[in-house]
Amino acid sequence: MIKRIFILLALLGLVLMFLPFLKDFDFHQELGDLSSQYVEGSINDLNSQNVVTSVIVTYRGLDTLGEVTVLFLATAGVGFLLRKKKTSLRSRRSSELLQTGSQFLFVLIILTGVYIFTHGHLTPGGGFQGGVLITTAFLLLILADINLKFNHSILLFVESFSGVFYVIIGLFGILLIGMNSFLDPAILPLGNFGKLLSAGAIPLIYSIIGLKVGSELTTIIDKMGGE
Amino acid sequence: MISIIIIVLGIIMILAAFLAIRLKNLLSAIISAGVISLLASVIYLLLAAPDVAMTEAAIGSGLTTIIFIFTLKKIRKGDLDD
Numbered sequence: 001m002i003k004r005i006f007i008l009l010a011l012l013g014l015v016l017m018f019l020p021f022l023k024d025f026d027f028h029q030e031l032g033d034l035s036s037q038y039v040e041g042s043i044n045d046l047n048s049q050n051v052v053t054s055v056i057v058t059y060r061g062l063d064t065l066g067e068v069t070v071l072f073l074a075t076a077g078v079g080f081l082l083r084k085k086k087t088s089l090r091s092r093r094s095s096e097l098l099q100t101g102s103q104f105l106f107v108l109i110i111l112t113g114v115y116i117f118t119h120g121h122l123t124p125g126g127g128f129q130g131g132v133l134i135t136t137a138f139l140l141l142i143l144a145d146i147n148l149k150f151n152h153s154i155l156l157f158v159e160s161f162s163g164v165f166y167v168i169i170g171l172f173g174i175l176l177i178g179m180n181s182f183l184d185p186a187i188l189p190l191g192n193f194g195k196l197l198s199a200g201a202i203p204l205i206y207s208i209i210g211l212k213v214g215s216e217l218t219t220i221i222d223k224m225g226g227e
Numbered sequence: 228m229i230s231i232i233i234i235v236l237g238i239i240m241i242l243a244a245f246l247a248i249r250l251k252n253l254l255s256a257i258i259s260a261g262v263i264s265l266l267a268s269v270i271y272l273l274l275a276a277p278d279v280a281m282t283e284a285a286i287g288s289g290l291t292t293i294i295f296i297f298t299l300k301k302i303r304k305g306d307l308d309d
Contacts, residue, residue, distance in 0.1 A: 052278045116281075124277035132285040139293060217290065225297035 047190045048121040048199040056126065057202050061183035065166065068212055072163065075216040082223045094145040102144035109137035117210030121199040127206040131213025138218045142225055150222050155215045162212040169201055169208070229273055240266045253299055261292035 031039060042054035056064055116123075117130030138150075173184035185205065191198030240263050247260040264287030271280035 050278075125281050126278070129278075129281040129285055132282075132290060136285070136289055139290075221290075221293070221297075224294060225300070 047193050053120045078220050098144050102140045106137050120206035121202045127209025130210040134214035135217035159215040162208040166208050236266045257295045261288045264288035
């Protein structure tokens with residue numbers, strides 16, 4: 001009984017906490033100061049069509065670096081905790097049709113993932129989404145039970161190479177432009193608005209993030225389910 | 228029109244969340260937890276946030292569901308061994 005009362009009190013407290021948001025809610029008709037700075041800066045200074053990408057990669061670039069680091073630590077934790085045991089595989093083999101179909105789809109899904117992270121500055125999506133899509137392609141191979149041994153040295157190399165390269169690109173900003181421009185994409189020419197090779201280093205950085213996320217999540221998936 | 232769709236989707240999400248807690252079969256509970264993320268990504272798309280919608284659809288309803296299912300498989304295997 002007392003437990004129920006406490007649950008109800010907690011719910012009531014949550015309602016009281018969120019009530020002001022509901023009461024003061026109104027639709028904004030125009031952008032605020034910071035948002036209009038982002039939108040105009042993204043179009044005029046960075047030549048990037050997708051404002052979300054330019055916020056994630058440039059204006060909040062350091063946060064993205066931290067996010068990627070958190071993902072790396074999570075992968076390291078999973079790899080440390082779930083060390084592989086030798087288990088005999090006795091599950092039923094999947095049919096020829098399923099195996100061939102998933103091998104066909106694998107290529108298409110990888111291609112879509114690469115498209116999403118290379119076009120991060122033009123269309124919605126970017127490194128994280130593309131990387132997860134690449135992981136899904138490997139997941140399809142695991143689920144279809146194709147006898148597949150992941151080459152862990154290649155995964156490890158791609159992961160650590162992209163991590164180091166990301167920081168090096170950031171340091172190039174300090175070297176070439178100035179003290180306050182870690183991860184500034186203007187180290188490469190900005191190009192024409194709306195072209196694939198534009199927006200400075202944004203496509204490069206997002207491709208690196210895509211490779212890093214893809215290889216890390218593939219390692220997690222392989223550790224958890226690939227046995 | 229869009230607000231009606233969003234309200235309907237929200238009601239289905241609450242129902243799916245209730246099912247995810249209440250269902251006895253763990254696999255069904257995992258799948259109904261994945262349905263919540265999928266409908267959330269549809270709502271993000273309707274609210275003109277395609278970037279967030281892609282992330283939610285790929286990570287929330289795809290990868291998380293699969294990781295839960297793998298974990299469930301591992302737990303059941305441990306039960307059989309005992």
